[in-house]
Amino acid sequence: MSEQLTPLHGNHACALGAIAAGCRFFGGYPITPSSEIAERMSRELPKVGGVFIQMEDEIASMAAIIGASMGGTRSMTATSGPGFSLMQENLGYAAIAEVPCVIINVMRGGPSTGMPTRPAQGDILQARWGTHGDHPIIVLTPASVQEVYDETIRAFELAEKLRVPVVVMYDQIIAHLLEGVKMRDADAPLVERKWAGSEADYKPFATGDDLVPAMARPGDGHRVHTTGLTHNEAGFPTQHPETVDRVTRRLLDKLDRHRAEIEKFEAVDTDDADILVVTFGISARAARRAVRIARAEGIKAGLFRPLTMWPFPEEALRAAAKGAKAVLVPEMNAGQLSWQLERVLRDGTPIVSQGKIDGQPITPDEIVARLREIRGS
Numbered sequence: 001m002s003e004q005l006t007p008l009h010g011n012h013a014c015a016l017g018a019i020a021a022g023c024r025f026f027g028g029y030p031i032t033p034s035s036e037i038a039e040r041m042s043r044e045l046p047k048v049g050g051v052f053i054q055m056e057d058e059i060a061s062m063a064a065i066i067g068a069s070m071g072g073t074r075s076m077t078a079t080s081g082p083g084f085s086l087m088q089e090n091l092g093y094a095a096i097a098e099v100p101c102v103i104i105n106v107m108r109g110g111p112s113t114g115m116p117t118r119p120a121q122g123d124i125l126q127a128r129w130g131t132h133g134d135h136p137i138i139v140l141t142p143a144s145v146q147e148v149y150d151e152t153i154r155a156f157e158l159a160e161k162l163r164v165p166v167v168v169m170y171d172q173i174i175a176h177l178l179e180g181v182k183m184r185d186a187d188a189p190l191v192e193r194k195w196a197g198s199e200a201d202y203k204p205f206a207t208g209d210d211l212v213p214a215m216a217r218p219g220d221g222h223r224v225h226t227t228g229l230t231h232n233e234a235g236f237p238t239q240h241p242e243t244v245d246r247v248t249r250r251l252l253d254k255l256d257r258h259r260a261e262i263e264k265f266e267a268v269d270t271d272d273a274d275i276l277v278v279t280f281g282i283s284a285r286a287a288r289r290a291v292r293i294a295r296a297e298g299i300k301a302g303l304f305r306p307l308t309m310w311p312f313p314e315e316a317l318r319a320a321a322k323g324a325k326a327v328l329v330p331e332m333n334a335g336q337l338s339w340q341l342e343r344v345l346r347d348g349t350p351i352v353s354q355g356k357i358d359g360q361p362i363t364p365d366e367i368v369a370r371l372r373e374i375r376g377s
Contacts, residue, residue: 004182004183005181006181006182007178009178010170010177010179011106011148011175012037013148013181014149014168015036015037015041016044016149016181017148017151017152017184018153019041019048020153020183020184021157021190022074022190023041023050023075023156024045024050024073025050025051025052025064025065025068025076026038026045026053027060027064027065027075028054029054032080032108032116032117033117033172033175034083034106034175036176037078038052041076041078058077058086059086059087059089061079062077062086062090062091065101066099069101070099071218074100076103077104079103079105080105080108081107081111082110084103084126084127089131091130094165095165096228097226098205098251099163099165100162100193101165102156102159102165102166102167103167104152104168105123105168107121107122107169107170107171118172118359118360119172119173119282119332119359119360119361120171121280121331121336122334124333124336127169127310134248134251135252137164137166138167138255138308138311140154140167140169141169141309142168142307143280143305143307144285145177145180146180148170149181149183151307152168155167155168156190156191158261160192161194161212162212162254163212169309170281173361193215194212194215195216195217196217196220196222197214202216203234204226205235205247207250211254230244232247263308263311263316264306264308265305265307265316266303267316267320268302268304268305269302270321271323274299274300274325275294275299275325275327275374275375276301276304276320276324276326277291277302277304277327277329277367278328279303279329279330279337280306280309282361284303286361286364286366287330287367288303289364290368293364294368294372304316304317304321312344318345325349325350326349326350326351326352328354328367328374330354330362330366330370331356333355333357334355354366
């Protein structure tokens with residue numbers, strides 16, 4: 001990675017991170033506040049022999065990147081709330097067919113068309129459960145322009161290695177924030193997807209201990225049947241109960257098996273924290289400042305920030321919250337992250353939700369004020 005800093009807005013850092021990760025196909029539809037990603041990809045992809053295409057809508061965009069990935073090309077799309085909703089059906093297809101691809105969701109105020117130019121963090125549960133059925137998904141939540149660049153690269157690495165769709169999710173403020181970025185070296189090696197060999201008995205969904213099936217390269221002579229129906233290891237539809245249970249559970253177990261390389265988080269001053277602040281994205285930047293102010297006032301506050309929202313780093317959170325008397329959750333929604341913490345932390349520790357849904361970011365002073373209230377209660 002170069003030591004020189006390149007000034008970039010968050011969305012431009014996302015596009016350049018994708019190029020550095022080997023992305024060579026982008027299919028998307030413009031939508032505020034993610035449109036700069038598509039615009040930058042339309043300029044950068046032709047320079048590296050890639051293809052940019054503006055689709056007629058977000059449904060087709062998701063279908064296009066699935067097809068390109070099945071053809072052997074690293075692929076990405078970018079959208080925001082309303083478009084992310086339209087992508088959900090095909091996102092489920094990518095999950096069950098185990099098609100590696102990357103989806104960028106730049107969050108804005110909702111529901112529906114909501115507030116296109118205002119920030120929000122209301123897509124946490126949609127990112128996990130937006131499509132139907134039990135399905136695997138990885139969701140990464142960067143909080144700086146540097147992390148947007150780095151986590152976009154990591155999204156491709158995880159998608160390719162584990163054959164799973166990966167969502168990179170950040171808010172409108174980070175999308176348009178200008179910060180210096182250390183760029184990846186041009187000759188940095190890429191993580192390769194697991195390719196099938198020349199075995200005569202190849203089954204497209206059979207796996208070994210890593211639970212990741214090998215993909216057939218297009219034109220290599222293997223016959224592959226791909227469907228959105230539940231299928232057996234040969235790829236053909238089945239409703240046989242034992243087979244359906246085995247294959248579906250493998251999809252979920254695959255991510256559990258690789259949690260150590262998927263999960264990522266930041267813990268600040270958590271060892272002696274009486275009040276643990278848990279948040280992500282732009283709210284975490286305000287929380288980091290708030291923790292410093294609170295510490296200066298004698299309030300033992302700490303910060304836990306998940307960079308991987310799904311799978312959620314449950315054990316790391318429990319460890320960070322072990323000695324806390326209360327947990328404060330500042331988030332730009334009505335309490336979606338708080339609900340997740342109620343599931344993970346079941347030791348009776350009070351969880352205080354600080355939800356904000358007016359289209360304005362949470363400030364350090366607002367968080368400090370709640371910390372003072374909690375300490376005095």
